[in-house]
Amino acid sequence: MNLVRRNALPAFAFAAFAYLLLPIAVVVVFSFNDPLGRFNYTWEGFTLKHWGDPFGPPGLKEAIIASLQIAALASVVATALGTLIALALVRYRFRGRGITNLLIFMPMTTPEIVMGASLLTLFLNLGVTTGFWTIFIAHVMFDISFVVVTVKARLVGFDRHLEEAAMDLGANPFSTFARVTLPLIAPGIAAGALLAFALSIDDFVITLFNAGSTITFPLYVWGAARVGVPPQVNVIGTLIFLVAAGLMLVNVLVQIRRPKGAS
Amino acid sequence: MTRPLTRRELLERAALGGAVLTLPGFLAACGGSGGGIEGTATTAGATTASGAKTLADKLTISNWTLYIDIDEKTKRYPTLEQFTTETGVQVDYIEDVNDNDEWFGKNQASLAKGRPVGRDIAILTDWMAARMVRLGYVDKLDRSAIPNASNLVDALASPGWDPNREYSLPWQSGLTGIGYDPERVGGELTSISQLLEDPKLKGKVTFLTEMPDTVGLMILDGGGDPSKVVKADFDKAIERLQKGVDSGQIRQFTGNDYSGPLAKGDIWAAVAWSGDMVQLTADNPNLKFAIPEAGGMIWTDNMLIPKGGDVFTASTFMNFAYDPKVAAQIEAYVNYICPVKGAKEAIKAIDPELASNALIFPDEATLAKAKIFDAAAADDKTYKEKFQAVVGA
Amino acid sequence: MDWLHRHRTVVPYLLLAPGLAWLAVFFLVPTYYLANTSLQSGSLDVGYAFTWAWDNYSNAISTYHEQFVRSLEYAGIATVAALLVSYPLAYFIAFRGGRWKGLLLLLIIAPFFVTYLIRTLAWQTILADEGFVVDVLQTIGVLGDGDRLLATSTAVVAGITYNFLPFMALPLYVSLEQIDARLIEAAEDLYASKVHAFLRVTLPLSLPGVFAGTLLTFIPAAGDFINAELLGTPRQSMIGNVIQSKFLVLTDYGQAAALSFTLMAAILVLIAIYTRVLGTERMGV
DSSP states (O other), rough: HHHHHHHHHHHHHHHHHHHHHHHHHHHHHTTTTOOOSOOOSOOOBBBBBHHHHHHOOTTTTHHHHHHHHHHHHHHHHHHHHHHHHHHHHOOOTTHHHHHHHHHHHHHHHHHHHHHHHHHHHHHHHHTTSSSSHHHHHHHHHHHHHHHHHHHHHHHHHHHHHHHHHHHHHHHHHHHHHHIHHHHHHHHHHHHHHHHHHHHHOOHHHHHHOOOOOOOOOEEEEEEEHHOOOOOHHHOOOOHHHHHHHHHHHHHHHHHHOOOGGOO | OOOOOHHHHHHHHHHTTOOOOOOOOOOOOOOOOOOOOOOOOOSTTOOTTOOOOOOOSSEEEEEEOOOOOTTTTTTTHHHHHHHHHHHEEEEOOOOSSOOHHHHHHHHHHHHHTTTTSOOOOOEEEEEHHHHHHHHHHHEEOOGGGGGGGGBBBGGGGGGTTTTSSSSEEEEEEEEEEEEEEEHHTSSOOOOOHHHHHGGGTTTOOEESSSSSHHHHHHHHHOOOGGOOOOOOHHHHHHHHHHHHHHHEEEEEEGGGHHHHHHHHHHHSSSEEHHHHHHTTTTTTOEEEEEEEOOOOOEEEEEEEETTTTTEEEEHHHHHTTHHHHHHHHHHHHOOOOOOOTTHHHHTTTOOHHHHHHHHSSSOOOHHHTEEOOOHHTTTTTHHHHHHHHHHOO | OOHHHHHHHHHHHHHHHHHHHHHHIIIIIHHHHHHHHHTTEETTTTEEEEETHHHHHHHHHHHHHHHHHHHHHHHHHHHHHHHHHHHHHHHHHHHHHHHHHHHHHHHHHHHHHHGGHHHHHHHHHHHHHTSHHHHHHHHSSSSSOOOOOOHHHHHHHHHHHHHHHHHHHHHHHHHHHSOOOOEEEEEEEETHHHHIIIIIIIIIHHHHHHHHHHHHHHHHTTTHHHHHHHHHGGGGGOOHHHIIIIIIIIHHHHHHHHHHHHHHHHHHHHHHHHHHOOGGGGGOO
């Protein structure tokens, strides 16, 4: 009886992990499939050719490049803006804290379809042509909130004594910030940036409404799903997974090696 | 005032079979991404006294997927490359039309303000093309640059929404009928009623989200005439569809994405498009396409020039596409219905079997059973809302 | 330098300004435009005009109340399901994870880097009518012979649950991880059983995480339409499908905007009730 109780939780966790990873496994496996026709649903045979030609289908490369560009730009801008807000919220006292919190909170709690649609109506009413830059604007908008939350969590746990010590030793506020504060909150900022990047590169609904004639990777997949998703999409999906997992693994390993006090 | 022919224009004239180009002064509206005469090797500027027309450096086309010949190995488009060789114009071919409404929805705001949408040619189905023309979102073709337009088959020469083909030229036509797996279904399917009433097919049937196709077939099945839609017929069709949805007989409404499930076995019968079925047999050789006894629908996807596109370059391309040899080349891959006279003969040189394929070059008997959906009804707000309600939105 | 020090009170506003300005312009203003559009009427042919068209709202609710209710229902079930799956998982990682905590968390998050659509399409393959999963379920009798998994409400809810799982798991983990294990030890020292200790110590302390996770899952789930479209039939259509159709297919912008607002309002009301029930002091909001 005790044996069951001790192992019930780990067993459940294992099952849960299997459930989480099942679709990913399918995606990876089918990237090696050699479908007869346009549809990649039944296993026909093993092949490496899609891995050798990941950008084969026309338009795929442009879509990925567009997605990467937007994600990179949006995450940089959102991280900068969000970090500033987080610093203000944690370090300073000011009037309007409630409203600020509300404004940060609201985009996270609005359904994507509502945000996408309302941005579209803004652009429609102003006569702005939707395309690359409107997607960028949208992505920064919903990324900021997530960056703030992430960086804030890191800042809250931050030991102010280290800063005081630096200043006692003669450093001015800027210097202290640059050489003590920033390095110590860097993991939080990096986490925020990573989150922003991930949200941006995967975004579909908001992008759908505001993309105009630009095609991002998720939009490409959406279009391709109608006529048969080429196996190369599975290849790209697997690559994204590996790169993301790799980056996070690095982050984790760095954290493990950190001295206790600073994390 | 005359000016020497540029090399480009010489090649262009040669490619067009020596047709003489007259040159009324006309150039594409500036600002279009495919238009303008950005510092090319040609001599004339936008508005010379002789009104010379120059080809742009680039032509951008928006089309449906799998609608032009492609070399599977190199992923290049032979026809487009041939065009580039003959005219020096680079072609940016973008397969971003998944759905007429979606394409329209994405570009509507720009079109309404008369802003270019970054496309010189967009290929849209009849009723959407009719809407584009009606709303003034398209430019007129430069017919003087399209002498090959005379190759257009008679049946398509004069649709109600563009009687003189001033704004459009057909790209491909297609038939809507029933695509099914005879093995799974256990026999032949000859009517829409079977799809709706056969208990064996419960949950294994899909209809199309395109109202003209689905409702058109329903009206035909009910004995009416979809080319002049009558409210009573429409309502009856909707009622039968709703019953099918409520009982679970109809599994889903799909766009092209019936293809995967049909090949996979999730569905056994679908309201489907002729060209798709021809291509699907690679995934599942059992699949068959049939036009219902009561009749099928025929539709046409048309080349249009969205406002701001480069009219001359686009028209030149259209002329190129209407050369029977080029049309045959495209047809050999696309397998829908070719709108160009003479392609049937030309295709014998490429693949003689295709010339006798009734789905690509339908005979009179097949065409007689096919109807075009009433374009006005296709865009009627009330009808669309009723249909959307059935589709689940 | 000195200026900054003397004008310390200005600094926070300077820090806040760029980000808040972005949000104000690209979130608040669009919300205004959405509201404005929701009271417009017209069509593509004749143009749209602001006409205090309150009937957009009344029509929206009367015609589509079924989809509204269904969306909230599906989102609710998916949230509960996500909670039931995530809680033990997060608990396991927080209390039994040890050195591997980071890695295990990564295993939860990493799948969600693969594009949303690709994941959902993978479920189409997994749950195929003639596929492995359905076969097994039919063999062991869970599914009848003619039944299927795809194109059912089960598939839709399962899809929603899966796609929003990390939004539930991560906040749960964060709040569980912060619980001092010594508190639980203390409870057990005081003769509480393991279950009792959990119910009286761990669970209450993890409520902020439950609250955050529930919100972050329920809200996007209510507006989702992709799972319904790919994994369901028209009878599973959610309000998100309707909004998308109104915007992109029917170009009935007035109704589409009205529907969006109504959805937001419904969600906010539910959140308010939920917050009230749980009690805000514990939420750390």
